Amino acid sequence: MDKRYAIHPEHAKTFTTEQLRGQFLVQDLFVPNEVKLCYTLEDRVVIGGIYPVNEPVELKGYNEIKADYFLQRREIGIFNVGGSGSVRVDGEVYALNPKDCLYVGLGSRELIFESDASEQPAKFYIASAPAHKTYPTQKQEFKTVPAEELGSPETANSRVLRRYIHEDGIQSCQLVMGMTALNAGSVWNSMPTHTHDRRMEVYFYFELDENARMFHMMGEPTETRHIVMKNEEAVISPPWSIHCGAATSNYTFIWAMAGENYTYKDMDAVAMDELR
Ligand SMILES: O=C[C@H](O)[C@@H](O)CC(=O)C(=O)O
Numbered sequence: 001m002d003k004r005y006a007i008h009p010e011h012a013k014t015f016t017t018e019q020l021r022g023q024f025l026v027q028d029l030f031v032p033n034e035v036k037l038c039y040t041l042e043d044r045v046v047i048g049g050i051y052p053v054n055e056p057v058e059l060k061g062y063n064e065i066k067a068d069y070f071l072q073r074r075e076i077g078i079f080n081v082g083g084s085g086s087v088r089v090d091g092e093v094y095a096l097n098p099k100d101c102l103y104v105g106l107g108s109r110e111l112i113f114e115s116d117a118s119e120q121p122a123k124f125y126i127a128s129a130p131a132h133k134t135y136p137t138q139k140q141e142f143k144t145v146p147a148e149e150l151g152s153p154e155t156a157n158s159r160v161l162r163r164y165i166h167e168d169g170i171q172s173c174q175l176v177m178g179m180t181a182l183n184a185g186s187v188w189n190s191m192p193t194h195t196h197d198r199r200m201e202v203y204f205y206f207e208l209d210e211n212a213r214m215f216h217m218m219g220e221p222t223e224t225r226h227i228v229m230k231n232e233e234a235v236i237s238p239p240w241s242i243h244c245g246a247a248t249s250n251y252t253f254i255w256a257m258a259g260e261n262y263t264y265k266d267m268d269a270v271a272m273d274e275l276r
């Protein structure tokens, strides 16, 4: 399990490109038949990739979180970003088609990930946060999740936002998760930008052409920096940081938040004039 510290904004200002990448960028999430995890001390969120190509893969407890099983003190949101597959939770099998999401609450012991076919393996992107009570395990299919149209082609940010785990959807202790898809020709996400000092956030970019690059923006509004990212990489946004980006073609991303509150719309908009 990779580990990242929480970073002070005064420290982040001084980082070189390599230091920024080392602290905030998460690469190589999908290794065949393995679990790859990154534990950030920003709100103690764990993100990761689970890629069962030709055998089932189990998510277990880890010494880093001193847990006998992964969900001993946590909850988890699981998105399938590959071919069809399933997750077995304490003997119950949940089929996950592409872009379906499964939430599993505190206390479930067994989490086994499997692909339906090794020629088109499932890819599971996960985000997990500490939890204080058990909310029921719940699946949200892509085809029935409400879709919200945002932006416009004129401003190159025409996109469709879908909330899966949130106040009016799948219930959780503190995890809020969803997916935003950029329409063809649009490249900007989350612009005008925002911060939310109450919650950290992680963006996981996928469906980005292998030769395309994402220029992800971060930093305090008056001290912006960028990180150049490839397909299927994630980036940690501390609560004080903006998080938005433009890529050289369209893409989809999964956003995950955890922290003080649970209100999706609690965002502090950043005026264009403030940005430096
Ligand atoms: O706090 C909310 C998150 O940053 C995202 O939901 C924003 C987003 O998906 C978008 O504007 O495209």
Ligand SMILES: [Zn+2]
Pocket: 194, 195, 196, 201, 243, 267
């Ligand atoms: Zn945000």
